[in-house]
Amino acid sequence: MQPPPLPATPVPLSLAAALALVVAETVTLLREKGEPVPEIAPEQVFLDGTFPFDSLDLATLIVTLEQKTGQDPFRSGLRQFRTVGELAALYATPHS
Amino acid sequence: MNPDPDPQAAPAFLAPGFRLFEGGATFLPDALRAAAATLDPVATAWGSAILCPAGASVQRVLAGLLAAERQQLPLLLARGPVPDPASGLSGRLPAAPPPGPGLTVALSTSGTTGPARWIWHDWQRLCGRIRLTPPPACWLLTYEPASFAGLQVILTAALSGAGLVALPPQGPVSALCRILAAAGSSGDTADHPPITHSSGTPSFWRAVLISIPEQYRSGEEVGGLPALRHLTLGGEIADTPTLTRLAAAFPAAKIRHLYASTEAGALFAVSDGRAGFPASWLETGIDEVSLRIRNDILEVRSPRMMTASGECFGSGLNLEAEPSPSGPRLSADGWLITGDQVRQEGDRVLFRGRADSRVNIGGVKVWPEAVEAALLAVPGVAEAWVSVHTSPVTGHLLTAQVVPLPEQEPEALRQALRQALEPLPAAARPRRITVVAALPVTLSGKKQRS
Numbered sequence: 001m002q003p004p005p006l007p008a009t010p011v012p013l014s015l016a017a018a019l020a021l022v023v024a025e026t027v028t029l030l031r032e033k034g035e036p037v038p039e040i041a042p043e044q045v046f047l048d049g050t051f052p053f054d055s056l057d058l059a060t061l062i063v064t065l066e067q068k069t070g071q072d073p074f075r076s077g078l079r080q081f082r083t084v085g086e087l088a089a090l091y092a093t094p095h096s
Numbered sequence: 097m098n099p100d101p102d103p104q105a106a107p108a109f110l111a112p113g114f115r116l117f118e119g120g121a122t123f124l125p126d127a128l129r130a131a132a133a134t135l136d137p138v139a140t141a142w143g144s145a146i147l148c149p150a151g152a153s154v155q156r157v158l159a160g161l162l163a164a165e166r167q168q169l170p171l172l173l174a175r176g177p178v179p180d181p182a183s184g185l186s187g188r189l190p191a192a193p194p195p196g197p198g199l200t201v202a203l204s205t206s207g208t209t210g211p212a213r214w215i216w217h218d219w220q221r222l223c224g225r226i227r228l229t230p231p232p233a234c235w236l237l238t239y240e241p242a243s244f245a246g247l248q249v250i251l252t253a254a255l256s257g258a259g260l261v262a263l264p265p266q267g268p269v270s271a272l273c274r275i276l277a278a279a280g281s282s283g284d285t286a287d288h289p290p291i292t293h294s295s296g297t298p299s300f301w302r303a304v305l306i307s308i309p310e311q312y313r314s315g316e317e318v319g320g321l322p323a324l325r326h327l328t329l330g331g332e333i334a335d336t337p338t339l340t341r342l343a344a345a346f347p348a349a350k351i352r353h354l355y356a357s358t359e360a361g362a363l364f365a366v367s368d369g370r371a372g373f374p375a376s377w378l379e380t381g382i383d384e385v386s387l388r389i390r391n392d393i394l395e396v397r398s399p400r401m402m403t404a405s406g407e408c409f410g411s412g413l414n415l416e417a418e419p420s421p422s423g424p425r426l427s428a429d430g431w432l433i434t435g436d437q438v439r440q441e442g443d444r445v446l447f448r449g450r451a452d453s454r455v456n457i458g459g460v461k462v463w464p465e466a467v468e469a470a471l472l473a474v475p476g477v478a479e480a481w482v483s484v485h486t487s488p489v490t491g492h493l494l495t496a497q498v499v500p501l502p503e504q505e506p507e508a509l510r511q512a513l514r515q516a517l518e519p520l521p522a523a524a525r526p527r528r529i530t531v532v533a534a535l536p537v538t539l540s541g542k543k544q545r546s
Binding site: 032076 | 267270273302303306335337338341457458485490493495523526527
């Protein structure tokens with residue numbers, strides 16, 4: 001058993017850049033699941049029952065985002081987000 | 097106040113008012129009894145039994161219970177991530193049931209560490225902790241029906257004559273959103289009464305908080321969640337932020353979280369809105385359970401733990417009654433070593449995780465080494481390892497990295513890896529498998545690119 005790779009040094013992200021990253025990683029996960037990839041708008045709700053995403057996919061997305069951005073907005077616990085845009089907003093400001 | 101179920105009785109356990117709402121259909125007791133009458137026993141080495149195949153619906157499980165009760169046979173509830181229509185069993189059949197009166201049920205583990213294992217439960221063990229919830233109670237079932245936690249909810253609703261709304265165990269939150277959306281759009285009546293009781297894992301509740309739109313949590317009463325009066329968390333460590341947010345989202349609900357150990361079963365419930373349990377319980381005990389901490393591990397002693405023959409039954413509110421491969425461990429003076437790490441902080445004892453490598457992913461207990469072994473067994477794999485991450489959504493999460501043999505075609509390898517993981521429970525299958533050229537070195541502190 002190996003520890004997971006360490007994240008990159010935290011990089012400040014604009015909201016547009018964070019949104020692009022969240023969408024790109026969501027698309028990658030959907031492709032790996034063999035799901036068709038729909039148009040993903042910032043208003044897209046992750047777990048609303050129509051989007052082919054479940055809790056495990058969402059958990060994996062968050063791990064990937066931490067590895068790519070070096071940021072962990074959830075280190076004090078889960079924070080409220082429902083949509084792609086709301087999740088991206090959590091990475092848009094650098095955390096120390 | 098209704099009497100609690102008699103643990104000695106072999107009951108006609110479907111009380112008249114019971115209604116099951118599953119897959120868009122409503123099932124009344126007569127329909128369930130009619131379904132039960134069509135079930136024939138299967139033959140085992142030790143006699144006949146009623147069998148529910150893996151992936152059985154709640155309707156099917158209830159029919160199985162009714163058939164077993166009527167024909168006075170044991171009931172086998174198979175589990176496993178891949179339903180096997182041929183045999184319905186994901187492993188070998190269990191050994192003979194222990195002697196004793198009343199209904200006995202064998203629950204199967206999903207076998208993350210090997211072939212499926214079976215644990216027998218008698219009626220006393222199934223119903224011993226049930227408290228009736230008479231109508232207008234309506235339960236939301238979030239657990240797999242053929243699990244101990246699932247049976248607790250099913251039997252509570254059945255014995256109480258309450259309503260029971262069943263969510264599919266794969267993607268329960270998405271299904272719940274669809275149910276609520278359908279209820280909202282069909283006007284002021286839903287197919288089922290307002291949901292008043294629910295039990296789920298902390299991961300389920302966190303996903304609910306993420307997904308359930310505001311209006312279903314703080315507005316309409318009919319068919320939605322705001323009528324929730326009793327909210328229970330089980331199967332994973334419940335953290336204080338989740339408890340606080342649930343209390344804010346469901347202000348009318350009594351919220352409690354359950355602690356169960358694999359071998360000792362359901363031990364106690366905590367209702368004060370804080371994670372862990374009061375440190376005072378180390379002195380006083382709780383609910384006939386004595387608690388102590390040795391080497392940072394929680395040890396327990398409970399009269400419910402052992403049968404007369406000294407055998408330990410797994411009888412708790414576990415989603416996976418998965419005994420550790422080495423079996424239950426007892427201290428020299430007869431206390432059960434739970435394997436759960438705890439730390440006392442002031443007036444509180446908090447759970448820190450497992451002492452062994454087992455992790456809990458959304459309520460499913462997983463040994464990462466078993467997942468790693470499955471990957472390593474795939475031809476074309478030179479090296480593989482599984483990383484454990486903490487997750488604010490599911491508690492823990494696995495990802496995997498694989499080094500292929502030279503000349504190995506990557507897409508074919510991905511296919512083979514996916515197939516190798518298929519028999520494992522969904523939570524044990526890493527969603528992200530990264531094919532890498534070599535092992536990243538982490539011991540020297542060099543930073544890695546993902």
